[in-house]
Amino acid sequence: MAAKSNAYMGSTTSLKQIDKSEKWLDALSDPLTSLYTFNSSIALSDLNGDGDSKLIVADLGTGTYQMKLKVFRGTSLMSENTLLDLPTGVVTFHMDTTEPRVPAIAVASGAYIYIYKNLRPYFKFTLPTLEVNPSEFDLWTQARDDLIDHATLYDTLDLLRKDVGAHCLTTRTQHLLMCRTPEERQTFIDAHKYFIVKKRTVITCITTMKKNMAEEDAVSCLVLGTESCQVYVLDPEAFTLLMNLHLPSVPSILTVTGMFDVEYRMLIACRNGKIYTAKRGMEEGRLTAELSSQPVGLERREKSFLVGCMDDNVYCFSNHGKLLWRLRLGASLLCMTTMELASHAQKLLLVSLSNGEIRTYQDRQMVDSFQLEHAANALRFGRFGREENVLLIVDQAGGLQVKILRRRAKFEPMETASALTAGKELKLNIPKKTKLFVDQTMRERDNSQSMHRIFQYNLYLLRLEAARQYVKSLQMSLTPVTTEEQPVRLAAQVLGLGPMFKIRVELQNTSALKIVQDLGIRVHADEKLYQVQRRFMHAPILIPGVTYVYDTLVEFVSDLGISDQVRVFITRGTQSRPILSAVINMPVAEVAVSA
């Protein structure tokens, strides 16, 4: 009976946990919370100072209406505040040192930061206004004083837009340019022209940085990135600008470590796909890494940082911007977060993929994965309620899931060692540098100038020697072609195997018109070795273009198995100096077979 029921239970659990991880306990799965939010708009904090951590969510509502700031305590909704505009980020921070130590909530939305204390509105901070384009300002002033009509205002603003770009104009002008009909424009201008035109920027990201103490509940500054390519640091008590950092592009993700008054390091991922670093005292960001596509998430480690990109890869860069490794995910990355396990001293990376999978990576090794029904829009890991290691998931259907990490769960690599090595790039087996190699390199480096000089000197000597030899051969008429007053080409070849050879001499007049006359062909050979039948042949006339062939028999008369050279000279008339010469290397003669 017991065994039967055990088996039954076993089968049901295995059916249920097809894609579930053994490491997580499902504390809550509420598909009806209808939250629409992203990673930046979720925070976990002990809002009442009672050791019970709450979940703070800035809900985007429908995207147009019903924006709410919601606080969950355990499984139930504890409070709800209406927000006026779409929230871009939520953080909690301690803004003063008063007791009890209760953190404030900062909600970034448009050009404003709304501060809530004890879940009640406390303060609203407005970003400083930017300089309005002077011609745009003039146009609106003239419109206010009725100096120009609506059509002129619209057309001139439209020209201005084409000139400087829409992003340099104020929101009021942008709004006017979007009005389609003249009536719409008229009502819009009439409604707004009496107010001074102002240019506001929009907060794109928000985070916190400790001011001068590293404790968990120390006073923190707010760090904001804006659409005007700037990063501001705000004083938490007076809400004044402490620092203003300029960037070449719009910041989209910010991470900060360190303390404002001591030393800090900001990592800023921008919309142009580049990552900038800023330290204390810097006015402009330093380019650290260039990505191949837009960043989705940025997580910091001790000496490196991880960037998830829209090309479905996670890249790991060192703090100096060197690419350490790359990880292919195989599906689109929706969001990522860090899971810090203090008990195991581990920092793991949680990624949410578009196919609904949540994966956990330790460095580049996958240590866990589980499947959700809907892909997760937002992930947050931290202390929730009284439990330390809780994962909060907001999925695309608006459901909220709470998973608690089991106490005995350990994250160890799932893949076997062999599978890992196959994926890694093989390193080339480069031998160690020997002492000889190093010495030679050093010598070459030190004496590079003199080595070059010596080489050049020898090269000149070689060229000189070559030129001398050429001149000598020309003077000695050793070349088979002459171009002087007697344009004759000589080709001599030896036929036969021996001991009787035939030497064939071909003469050709290479000129177009000139006739060469009275040439003599002399065949000269060592008399002890060769007996030449016709030592002298007479070539009375050479007509241009025709090849004349002269033959003579040469007999090898020695009984030594050697060979020698036979020279052919061409002389003209009674001159003793040859005009051409050729050297024939005779082959070794076959032994004569007596019949």
Added chain:
Amino acid sequence: MGLFNTLATALGLRKREVNVIVVGLDNSGKSTILNHLKPDLERAADIVPTVGFNVERFKAQSLAFTAFDMSGQGRYRNLWEHYYRDCDAIIYVVDSSDKLRMVVAKDELDALLQHPDIRPRRIPLLFFANKMDLKEAMSSVKVTMMLGLEKMENKQFHICASNAITGEGLSDGIAWLTQAAEGRQSKT
């Protein structure tokens, strides 16, 4: 000596000793329950989170209980299993208002029941569904379901809703525990 002890116990001069371990998640009210079971003079005014464990003694009817009040914090929970071998009964305290962590309570209970020192023994288990005074508290029946107690085999258990601050429901539970422990001892 052995003969004297037996004689004293039989005559009711000396109470029989029972070792109990008190476990449950942090902030469920284990120390508060034990505090309330002590005589009035020994009660502490403030209960602070237990570090490691405390040993408390109290008497109920014919038995003398030695209770090991284990800390429920995550980092101390691995201490629990070292006391399973010598215990005669287990008191498991659940915060019935903490719906979120009911899965954790169930996970820890399952680990306890599967432990080799506990599994083969027919040991009495007393559950306190504590903090019944809070408005979000679940009933003891709901807690039974969420902990999956009805599927438990080879154990006798009793669950009672309690309020450790006022002491409501505690005497009921202890009375059952005494009866179960006595029955178990008389059998052996």
